[in-house]
Amino acid sequence: MSRVSSVFRAVVYFLLLVGLQGALSSLLTRTGITPPDLFLLTGVAFALRLRSLPALLAGYGIGLLQDVLGHGLLGLHAAGVAGGVLVLVGLRRFITDSGVFQSILTVVSAILGQWAAFLILTYWLRGGLVTVDALVHVLPWEAGLTLIVYPLWSRIMTLGLGPRPSAQDEMSI
């Protein structure tokens, strides 16, 4: 894959990420359903493809992009996505790149890391972010839908960001 082609695919992937996340948010939110977090899945892709430190920085950057585009609190989703990446960095050696169980473990770990970061920020800001209502109504939908779209989205991520490195490559990460 030439460099130009790689860059082009990455750009197309990010445009697709931004557009689809916005469209899904608009479509599902009006029915009371939390859309899947495609930005978190992109952070997961970085965690499974890059070394630990670049993956963490890339995850933070993707979360920051999500904050900028969503016009929300700067740093909120950045910390969340980076938290998910941090958890995966510790578990990725045990996660293969296929299988239902691996997919579930990947998504659930990332979501747990993200919401742990949200909880820390909620404590820091003295409430208002993660409430019982959010845990009951938002988290299940987000986790469920993210899990459902993960198999399809991981294929799109492979096309856009490149394949996941082999086990031999991973051992050198």
Place this chain on the structure above:
Amino acid sequence: MSLQGPKRFQKRSTRQVWGRAALLYLPLLAVSMVATRFQIVAPLALSTGIQPVTHAFLIAEQNLTHAYTVLVDDRDLSRRYYTLRQQNDVLRQQNELLQREVARLRQVTQIIATQAPTVVGIGQVTAVDPSPLLSRLTINKGTAQGLRLRMPVTVPAGLVGQVVQVTSENAVVLSLVDPESRVGVTLARNKGGRGLAFGAPPDRMKAQFSLGVDVKVGDELVTSSLGGVFPVGITVGTVERVLPLGPNDVNRVVIVKPAVDVNVVEDVTVLGGL
């Protein structure tokens, strides 16, 4: 040479890797804490460049939603249309029945006002005698509804006949044009004269008047008190032809066209007997 191999293949590196990552995460978390504490919001200009993309996807999403809504609405509309059509058919039927009922009641009111106040009921013609020589109708009222023999049967246009047979639920009406029918008649508008009308099938009557009665073509005949069966003044028919007198005739005979065509009546009113 160490038998343990290069450091990166040792189990310890996982903890080291994660430890280094956690150490990097802490300052990043601190940055987020500061940014969220001071509620720093990114300037709008940063996201302006990406707006065409988000706008395009939003339009696609809106079109999809609209298409789904239209599809669902169409399905609902189709179902509602079918339901409304069924209801409409039922209502049309009910309306038809009610209109018939209203027509009958109007008939009764008219007959009470113009012919006789003693109305027993309204019956529907259920059978007509197929014989060309006779003219009898069967109606769906009988003794259960108060009908008796010899009761007059009329419509607003005029006399139909009289009841000659009756059961509990049905009655046979002898129409004016039946050869056995006998009706006392007189000239309308108090012109006087007393005559007797006989049925002359298939659709006419013959009326006999004394020679002194000046009956002409076009004269209207109504019931008279002769016979004591029919109320006085009910239209019978119109004189169509005056038969020429024979050398030995003592009565003038006229052909009468009945005011009521018994072949087309559906609802008839039965009057109480005198």
